[in-house]
Each structure stands twice: as structure tokens, then as C-alpha cells.
Amino acid sequence: MRLVLRRLLWLGPTLLAITLLSFGILSTALPSEVDVADLPLFFNPEPGAVERLATRALEQIVTSDGQQPEAERTLARLGGAALPYVLPALEAQSPEGRARVVKALRPVGVRMGLEFDEHWDASREVLAWSRFWEEHAIDYRPSVARRAVLRLAQRSTQLRDTEVRQLDTYALDELIAQMPPEGAADLERTRRLAQLAADITGQLQLELPAEAGLDQAEGVASAWQDWWARHRSHYKTYSGTERIAAMLRDTRYGGWVAQAVRRKLGLLHSGRPVWDVLCEGARVTLPLFACGLLGAWLGAVSGGVLSSVDAVRRARILRWAAVASTALPVLVLAVLAVRWLGDWAHHAWLGAILMLFAGAPVALAEGARGAEEAEAGFPRTLAALGVSPWRAGLASVRLSSARLVAQLGAHLSQLLTLTCVVESVLGLSGLGSETITALRDPDLNWLMAVTVGAALFAGVWHVFGEWLSNLLDPRWLGAAGGVGGPA
Amino acid sequence: MKQRAASPLARHLALGFLALLLLAGLLSDWLAAPQAVSAAALQQELASATNSQLLGWWMLATRNVLAVSATATLFGALFGSALGALAIYGSGGVGGALSRLVGFTGAYPGLLLVGLFRLGDPSHGVLALLGALSLLRTFEVAQLVRAELLHALLGDFVEASRALGASRRWQLRAHVVPRLIRPLMVNLLQGASALIGLEAALSFVGLGLPAGVPSWGGGLAAVARAEQALPFAVAAASIGLSCAVLYGLGASFGADRARPGGSPGAALVPLGAARSGS
Numbered sequence: 127m128r129l130v131l132r133r134l135l136w137l138g139p140t141l142l143a144i145t146l147l148s149f150g151i152l153s154t155a156l157p158s159e160v161d162v163a164d165l166p167l168f169f170n171p172e173p174g175a176v177e178r179l180a181t182r183a184l185e186q187i188v189t190s191d192g193q194q195p196e197a198e199r200t201l202a203r204l205g206g207a208a209l210p211y212v213l214p215a216l217e218a219q220s221p222e223g224r225a226r227v228v229k230a231l232r233p234v235g236v237r238m239g240l241e242f243d244e245h246w247d248a249s250r251e252v253l254a255w256s257r258f259w260e261e262h263a264i265d266y267r268p269s270v271a272r273r274a275v276l277r278l279a280q281r282s283t284q285l286r287d288t289e290v291r292q293l294d295t296y297a298l299d300e301l302i303a304q305m306p307p308e309g310a311a312d313l314e315r316t317r318r319l320a321q322l323a324a325d326i327t328g329q330l331q332l333e334l335p336a337e338a339g340l341d342q343a344e345g346v347a348s349a350w351q352d353w354w355a356r357h358r359s360h361y362k363t364y365s366g367t368e369r370i371a372a373m374l375r376d377t378r379y380g381g382w383v384a385q386a387v388r389r390k391l392g393l394l395h396s397g398r399p400v401w402d403v404l405c406e407g408a409r410v411t412l413p414l415f416a417c418g419l420l421g422a423w424l425g426a427v428s429g430g431v432l433s434s435v436d437a438v439r440r441a442r443i444l445r446w447a448a449v450a451s452t453a454l455p456v457l458v459l460a461v462l463a464v465r466w467l468g469d470w471a472h473h474a475w476l477g478a479i480l481m482l483f484a485g486a487p488v489a490l491a492e493g494a495r496g497a498e499e500a501e502a503g504f505p506r507t508l509a510a511l512g513v514s515p516w517r518a519g520l521a522s523v524r525l526s527s528a529r530l531v532a533q534l535g536a537h538l539s540q541l542l543t544l545t546c547v548v549e550s551v552l553g554l555s556g557l558g559s560e561t562i563t564a565l566r567d568p569d570l571n572w573l574m575a576v577t578v579g580a581a582l583f584a585g586v587w588h589v590f591g592e593w594l595s596n597l598l599d600p601r602w603l604g605a606a607g608g609v610g611g612p613a
Numbered sequence: 614m615k616q617r618a619a620s621p622l623a624r625h626l627a628l629g630f631l632a633l634l635l636l637a638g639l640l641s642d643w644l645a646a647p648q649a650v651s652a653a654a655l656q657q658e659l660a661s662a663t664n665s666q667l668l669g670w671w672m673l674a675t676r677n678v679l680a681v682s683a684t685a686t687l688f689g690a691l692f693g694s695a696l697g698a699l700a701i702y703g704s705g706g707v708g709g710a711l712s713r714l715v716g717f718t719g720a721y722p723g724l725l726l727v728g729l730f731r732l733g734d735p736s737h738g739v740l741a742l743l744g745a746l747s748l749l750r751t752f753e754v755a756q757l758v759r760a761e762l763l764h765a766l767l768g769d770f771v772e773a774s775r776a777l778g779a780s781r782r783w784q785l786r787a788h789v790v791p792r793l794i795r796p797l798m799v800n801l802l803q804g805a806s807a808l809i810g811l812e813a814a815l816s817f818v819g820l821g822l823p824a825g826v827p828s829w830g831g832g833l834a835a836v837a838r839a840e841q842a843l844p845f846a847v848a849a850a851s852i853g854l855s856c857a858v859l860y861g862l863g864a865s866f867g868a869d870r871a872r873p874g875g876s877p878g879a880a881l882v883p884l885g886a887a888r889s890g891s
Contacts, residue, residue, distance in 0.1 A: 148729070155732035445864050452806060453857030457814045457830070458849040461837045465845070539749065540807060542722035547814040551837075558724070562818050565728035576725060584721045 133589040140585055141578060148577040149379050156568045165359070168379050173372035174364040180208035184215060187230055188223035198230040205234045205326065206294025207361040210266050213259040216252065224252045231255065237326060238292050265289075266296055275300035278322075279315050287322070294326055295361050301326075302354045306347040307340060316343045323350060348389055355381045382574065392571030394564075400575045403560060410474055410556030411545060417478040418541045421485030456484035456544050460551040472553045480552075484544045538587060542580070624865055627858045634855065638679045641672035653825030659832050659848075660839030671847055674827040678855075681822065682808045684743055686801055689750025694797070696751065697758025701766070723749055723811055728820055738823040742815065750804055757800050758793065765789045795866060802863030806856045813852045829855075 146168065153167055172178065179200060186197035201208060212231070216224055225248030232251075235242045240258065242251060264270070271293050278286040290297050301323045307316045317334040324333045332353065334346045359376040374380050385392045390401035460480055464471045508517075546558025553559075557576065564572040645668075655662065655670045662670060723745065730741035765771065771788050779787070809829075815821035816830030817837075824831065833848040 151729060151733065155729075449857050449861040449864060452810075452860040453853045455810045455813065455852055455856055457810070457817055457833070458853055461817075461833060461845075461849070464837065539721055539723045539726075540811065543724040543811060543814060546722065546724050547818055550818050561725065561728070562820065565725075565731065565820055568732055573729070577729070580722050580725055 693754025
């Protein structure tokens with residue numbers, strides 16, 4: 127039992143290592159989404175980049191003689207979140223530099239509802255921004271932003287709307303945090319906040335339509351949370367423990383973990399949560415896989431029983447049976463079934479029969495081997511003690527099961543692959559079919575989910591197999607220890 | 614125990630079949646060259662292929678399948694033997710880690726492994742398939758070699774030879790290596806049989822050899838719903854017969870193998886060790 131507990135405790139770190147490794151491989155191999163491409167994979171040494179981005183954009187705009195469209199776009203995108211770093215620095219710039227900066231800030235001002243006339247000269251615009259900052263610098267604090275958004279969330283008025291709009295991207299964190307609806311009564315609040323966030327960021331596709339229901343509102347709120355997880359680092363600065371947490375959170379891996387926790391292991395390309403598809407697929411795949419295991423167990427047990435009756439002759443029969451069963455691969459049988467039965471082949475019961483057959487060769491081979499060894503082993507001792515052959519056969523069921531559990535570990539990979547292939551050939555919508563589809567048209571969330579799931583299964587099976595083998599035949603652990611096994 | 618050797622006729626037939634496959638693979642470039650269509654088109658239009666085109670496709674597919682299976686088997690044998698031999702020096706560390714790694718990869722779906730390898734494969738499938746199949750074989754062979762070496766090195770006859778002054782090198786040459794060769798050969802033959810089945814299954818679902826490269830699994834997928842029975846029969850029989858012949862050959866070597874006492878404990882050697890019939 128101590129061995130089992132020790133192995134189970136190791137499962138956590140092992141799984142973490144596997145998710146890191148798998149995510150690294152998949153993220154490197156698959157083309158990145160455009161909006162996460164600039165995020166580091168696992169560790170973000172400089173989270174909260176708004177100050178750095180704003181200052182750099184300001185310097186580029188000020189120092190260049192000509193236009194700096196990229197820097198201007200950056201400043202416009204950063205919006206209100208950049209103002210605490212741009213406006214105080216405006217005084218120190220040359221008049222030409224100030225003029226270029228306020229020109230770059232014009233889209234931000236328009237978004238914030240500030241009344242700028244496009245015919246104004248630059249100095250007047252600079253003056254307007256300076257006055258704005260004198261009056262509103264105190265508003266650019268997290269507590270003020272939070273209060274403003276809460277007031278707007280409670281009830282919409284023109285004044286409250288203006289308050290939040292003037293904070294622009296500085297209020298995004300609170301806007302998105304307040305967005306998820308708790309019930310049908312919150313639909314209006316979600317719609318209002320989503321509308322405002324869409325106006326600020328230009329993500330008009332994330333608005334909530336007027337006739338939307340609760341499910342759609344939850345979906346929009348989740349979509350905004352996903353968006354914020356990917357872009358948060360551009361609009362915020364962190365300090366203290368929050369900065370340390372952000373070093374891990376504001377990464378592609380952190381984004382995947384957050385999405386997996388929030389959205390049932392993430393969303394597929396089809397928009398469905400991975401967990402829902404996993405549950406649906408498992409209803410098909412697990413019974414098929416269980417049939418494969420059952421076929422192997424039945425083969426092993428019958429082999430064990432037969433071997434105890436007449437070891438030498440049965441060994442030959444079992445060996446020939448194993449060879450014959452390998453001559454009829456389950457893939458060929460499945461394709462034959464589809465050819466002959468047509469639409470009738472698309473049934474889970476046919477898959478179950480095929481999987482019973484798929485598991486058998488493994489066990490028959492082991493049975494043949496057991497039969498050869500039986501003459502000198504346990505059944506011979508029983509025979510010498512006067513036990514009838516069939517009773518000796520029954521006694522060997524337990525030993526055969528122990529042997530199978532020990533051996534099956536090496537064949538599970540093949541059995542799982544065959545389960546997926548049988549599903550695919552018969553057109554059953556299980557985990558295998560979905561995985562094959564996700565491998566052909568790579569879907570990071572599904573591949574991560576099945577990778578972690580398969581790793582978890584492999585780890586648990588490894589522990590379970592050792593425990594069960596030891597339970598069925600305590601000599602196993604000693605024998606395994608003798609050849610460098612778990613003991 | 615009186616050993617009953619496998620039927621020589623069956624073994625000769627099996628070896629003959631393998632020789633035929635090898636010959637077909639070796640001559641495929643020469644015999645399949647006169648085909649008017651490319652190899653990719655040959656496989657795609659297999660359902661309507663003429664007999665000579667079918668023969669050409671079969672030879673090319675045989676060559677490719679044999680190349681993949683033999684390469685993965687060879688890599689598995691080389692790296693697995695080296696890894697298994699090294700692992701006996703670390704009872705708790707390297708050996709324990711190897712045992713867990715084998716246990717883990719044994720239960721990890723090969724399909725997923727190949728698929729993940731494929732995503733970063735510049736050759737669109739060939740290297741990924743070879744890499745994944747070789748990896749699967751390597752760990753299995755490593756566990757077998759480790760188990761067999763430990764089994765032999767802990768034997769009384771090795772202790773006795775040591776007491777008589779035999780060097781470690783002599784012990785390895787006289788006692789250990791001869792006891793390792795046969796189970797390894799059995800494992801490699803039966804492993805190659807499993808690899809052919811796995812490659813066919815992966816190619817069938819489009820995750821094996823690239824679509825333009827003829828293979829038995831890919832051909833089976835191309836004619837799965839075709840009216841003509843001959844191309845289907847050729848593809849299916851190639852997979853089934855090859856698997857059975859390799860498996861049967863391995864089993865016959867395993868049956869011939871002289872076994873020590875055969876205590877129940879020794880019979881329960883875990884994981885890949887027992888697969889060979891050790």
C-alpha cells in the first residue's frame with residue numbers, strides 16, 4: 127500500500143511535467159494565434175508591459191522627424207492605460223514632439239468622448255490634454271476605476287458611462303471582471319459592459335446582441351475573459367506578489383491553464399467545451415476499450431485453464447490460435463464489416479465485438495507461454511497433490527489474471543490505438559475519432575486534453591497494475607524485484 | 614520437459630514468405646518503374662488499377678512498409694539493448710526510471726505519440742512515424758534486455774563461474790549473451806509484427822506514411838469501400854499474412870527455446886520481458 131501511495135503522490139508532478147512538455151511541443155509545432163504570438167511560452171520576465179510600451183512609443187514619436195505609424199498605433203491601442211505615463215512626460219518634450227504625440231493621442235481622445243476639434247492647432251490640443259490630466263489624474267487609480275465600473279454596472283446613466291469611457295482601457299480590467307452574468311436579471315448589465323469594452327477595444331464581434339439569452343451572455347463574458355487573459359499584459363503594470371504571479375500567468379501556458387479551468391478544459395475549433403466532448407466520447411470509447419481488456423482477460427484465463435488440463439498439447443493449440451488471430455488484424459476485420467454490413471456497421475456493439483477480438487491475441491500469446499511453463503510449475507504441483515485438472519484450471523484463473531495485468535501494461539498502447547482506429551473505421555463518435563480529427567486539423571485544446579488524459583490514464587494504470595498484480599499473486603512483487611521491477 | 618520443435622515446414626514457409634517480401638521490396642523500383650502513373654496516383658486510384666498496376670503498387674507498398682518496420686525494429690534493438698544494458702547498473706535510479714518509463718509509454722496511445730511527432734515533422738509523416746515507432750520499440754526492448762541480463766547475471770552458473778575465476782567479459786560471452794540472443798530475436802520478430810499492424814492502422818487513418826507514399830494501410834483505406842475485391846484482398850492479405858508470419862516465426866523460436874526450471878515467480882517477469890516468451 128505504501129508503494130501505491132508513493133506512486134500516486136508522484137502522479138501530480140509527473141502530470142505537471144507532461145503538460146509543460148506537451149504544451150511546449152504543441153505550441154512550437156502549431157501555428158500560434160496572432161494575438162498570443164508575442165506572449166512568452168512559460169515565463170514572462172516583464173509582465174505588465176504598458177509602461178514600457180507607452181514610453182517606447184512616446185520616445186519613437188518624439189525623436190523621429192517623420193511619421194511613426196507603428197508607434198502611433200501602439201499609443202492609440204494602449205489608450206487610457208498609457209496616459210499615466212505619456213501625459214506627465216509631455217511637458218518635457220519639444221513643441222514638435224508634443225505636437226506629434228497629441229496627434230497620436232487624438233483617436234484616444236475621441237474614444238474617451240473628449241471634445242477635440244480637428245482644426246485645432248497642436249498647442250491648443252496639448253493644452254487640452256494637460257488640463258484633462260490636471261483634473262483627472264486622480265481618477266487613474268484602481269480603486270477609482272473599480273468604483274466607476276461598479277456604479278455603471280448597477281445602473282446606467284450618461285454621467286456614469288462618461289466616467290468609465292474617460293478611463294478608457296484603464297477600466298478594462300474592472301469592466302471584464304464585472305461582466306459575467308449571475309442570472310437573467312444581469313443580462314442588461316453584461317450587454318452594457320460588453321458594449322463599452324467593445325467600443326474601447328474595437329472588438330465589435332464581442333458585443334452582446336439585444337435579443338441574446340443567458341447562455342449567450344455567459345459565452346460573451348467568457349470570450350472577453352479569454353481576450354483579457356491574452357492582452358492583459360499590454361494594459362497593466364504589476365507590483366509585489368501580483369507581479370510574481372503575473373510572470374507565470376501572463377504567458378501562453380498560463381493562458382491555457384486559465385482557459386482550461388474557466389471553460390471546461392477550453393474550447394474546440396467548433397466552439398464546444400472540451401470537457402463536454404470528452405464526456406460524450408468517453409461513453410463510446412471506454413466501453414470499447416473495456417471490451418478489449420475483457421477479451422484479453424478471457425483469453426488469458428481460458429489459456430491458463432486449458433494449460434492446466436493438458437499443457438503440451440494446449441500450448442501448441444494456443445500458439446496456433448495466437449498466430450491465426452494475428453493473421454486477422456482488427457483493422458482488416460473492421461473494414462470488412464463496413465464493406466459487408468454498410469450502415470449496419472456503425473454500431474457500438476460491433477465495435478465491442480471487434481475489440482473483444484483485438485484484445486485476444488495478446489492474451490492467447492501469454493496463455494501459450496503460460497501453458498509451456500505450466501508443466502514444471504504450479505499446476506504440476508497441484509496435479510501431484512491429486513487435485514483434479516479442472517480444479518487446478520480454476521486455481522490458475524487467479525494466476526493468469528495476475529500475469530495478464532503485469533503483461534498488459536506493455537500492450538495497452540496498442541490496444542488504445544486499436545480502439546481509436548476501430549471507432550474511426552466504424553464511424554463511431556468517440557474519443558479516438560475526435561483525436562484523429564484533431565491530429566489532422568490540429569486543435570491545441572483537444573490535443574492537450576487527450577495528452578493529459580492519456581498520461582493520467584497511463585500513470586494510474588501503472589500504479590493500479592502493480593497493486594492488482596500483487597493482490598492477485600503476492601509473488602509477483604518479489605519476482606519483479608528480482609529483475610529490477612518495482613520492489 | 615520434452616521440447617517440441619516448431620514444424621520445420623511451417624518455419625520454411627514463413628521464411629520463404631519473408632524472402633518474397635524482401636525480394637519484392639528490393640525489386641520494386643525496377644519492376645514498378647514502367648507504370649505510367651505516379652506512386653501517389655497509383656494508391657489513390659487503386660480501386661480501378663489494372664493487375665500490373667496493382668502489382669506495382671504492392672511492391673512499392675511492401676518496400677515502404679518493410680523499410681519503416683525494419684528501421685524502427687533496428688533502432689529499437691540497438692538503442693533498447695544499449696539502454697537496457699546500461700539500466701542494470703542503476704538499481705534504484707536508472708533502472709527504476711526505465712521501468713516507470715516503459716510502464717508509462719506502454720500505456721500511452723501510440724496513435725497520439727505518432728500524431729504529436731507528426732505535428733513538428735518536416736517530412737510530413739515519415740520521420741514522425743519512424744521516431745514514434747522506434748521509441749515504442751526502444752523502451753520495450755530495453756526492459757527485455759534489462760530483465761534478461763539481470764536474470765542471467767543473478768544465476769547460479771554465473772556465480773559458480775565467478776568463483777572459478779572467470780572474468781566478467783568471459784561470463785558475458787559464455788553465459789549472458791547467448792541467453793539474451795534468442796529472447797531478443799523473438800521479441801524483435803513479434804515486435805515487427807506488431808509494428809506492421811500499427812503502421813497499417815495509422816496509415817489507414819491518415820497518420821502513418823504520407824498520403825502520396827504507397828503503404829498497405831493507405832492502400833486499404835483507398836479501396837475500403839471499392840467494389841473490386843482484388844485490391845482489397847491484396848492489401849488486407851499483405852497486412853494479415855505479414856503479421857502472422859512474423860509473429861509465428863517469433864513464437865516458433867520462443868517455443869524452441871531451452872528454459873530453466875520455470876518457477877512460477879520467474880514466469881512473472883514484468884512488462885516487455887515476458888512478451889518474448891522469456
